[in-house]
Amino acid sequence: MAATSQQIHPPSVVSASALWAGMGLFGLVLGLFLLAFQDTVFGGVTWLVEASVSGPNTLSTKSADMVRDGIQTWGWAGLVTAIVCLPIAFGTVLSAITRLLRPVLSNGEDELLPWDRHGRTFFLAFVAVLIFAVVAHWTLRTYLEVEWLESEDGLSEWWSVFAYMAGALAIGAAAWSLKNTQHSPVRYFYLTLAVGLFLGGMEEISWGQRIVGWSTPEALSEINVQNETTLHNFTFGNNVMFELFFWGSVIGLAGGFWRLTANSRGLSDRMRLVLPSAMMAPALLLIMVWRAGDIWQTANFPRLVMDHFNSGPRGDEVPESALGLCILIYAIACLRQSRFLARRASPAASTTPPNLVTAEESA
Incomplete structure (x- = not known):
């Protein structure tokens, strides 16, 4: 009896909970680190600036304030990323989005x-x-x-x-x-x-x-x-x-x-x-x-x-x-x-075998 071949399709991207979880955890860790260790991060940035060129090259007061504000901005941005991504990775939010977007995002049998x-x-x-x-x-x-x-x-x-x-x-x-x-x-x-x-x-x-x-x-x-x-x-x-x-x-x-x-x-x-x-x-x-x-x-x-x-x-x-x-x-x-x-x-083209x-x- 001839063996029947079955075409295997990859899973839909909306089901990739690991990707959403990874982005959410990365944002959470980054956000907490930047907000909890602002002075340490600022010290590292200052060291990089001073080491970038030879001779004294300290940050001005205005530039230092901008760097501190930037550290806070990126910290809060990381937390926002976690708030958005983690519910998608875990819980009913992912299921709801999957049902809503599957007709558009999923890879069906007629994809060419x-x-x-x-x-x-x-x-x-x-x-x-x-x-x-x-x-x-x-x-x-x-x-x-x-x-x-x-x-x-x-x-x-x-x-x-x-x-x-x-x-x-x-x-x-x-x-x-x-x-x-x-x-x-x-x-x-x-x-x-x-x-x-x-x-x-x-x-x-x-x-x-x-x-x-x-x-x-x-x-x-x-x-x-x-x-x-x-x-x-x-x-x-x-x-x-x-x-x-x-x-x-x-x-x-x-x-x-x-x-x-x-x-x-x-x-x-x-x-x-x-x-x-x-x-x-x-x-x-x-x-x-x-x-x-x-x-x-x-x-x-x-x-x-x-x-x-x-x-x-x-x-x-x-x-x-x-x-x-x-x-x-x-x-x-x-x-x-x-x-x-x-x-x-x-x-x-309708008469052309798909494997061609x-x-x-x-x-």
Whole structure:
């Protein structure tokens, strides 16, 4: 009698209680340690500062106060992490979330996208993003006064325009590719994102004002800090964009970490179509460091180190350039995965044996 083969699917990521428990316990231990041993941690930070360069290099009173506030901020952040993660790992909260999200997050029998591969190609791409982030940070802050590089119509500005428009085109094409699949919610998400990217690109060129040369309407010029036909340069718009950059990078990092850790445990096609790749982490970290608001200022240790070595943020183009790279990486990945699913949903592909579908087809 012929043996019957049974396809084994990995468990859902929402059932990974050990991951939530680990994050919660780490946050609890870190928070309690920082709050209970503030003076010890502060002494260690002071020693590192004094040892970083030769000669006397003590912290000023203002810097010392900022470091102490940062230690407290990170301590309370650890406790908040524990409060959120530990109930998910233990108790009825995990069961409720599992029942609620299983249709979206679980890996069902009809999932087609292959698991992510984190080999040489992924590593090289990660290093390339890291190099881009370092070069962008050093170049755009060092040559802040070079007009062809960082002015309103400079190279960095047009890089952002290109990223927005190319991203909108790629995401729109990805939405079109999903029209014959079962992923209508993702398709609508892509369409919304494509429209948002297009609007962002038009905002970058002031809706063509600097190209055509029309004058700014009087009503806009009174509330626009750059006297342009834009919305993001309103007095309140800058603050909104500041927060969007910071929290967007935080969500992107969390999504990339989720995808990386849950890759082998099981992710639905829908989540693979939405979650970003972890290779974007260096650029997202750079955005987060540059756009951390006042509430996180004293806990922004990378920023404090940059400022100490006179390499802190200057200007506004670095996070926008990093965001442009992230947009392109995300859009291209979405398009590749959507086209893969479109090929599998076509009538010709329906007659192809499943074992002939390899990971290379998703490239």
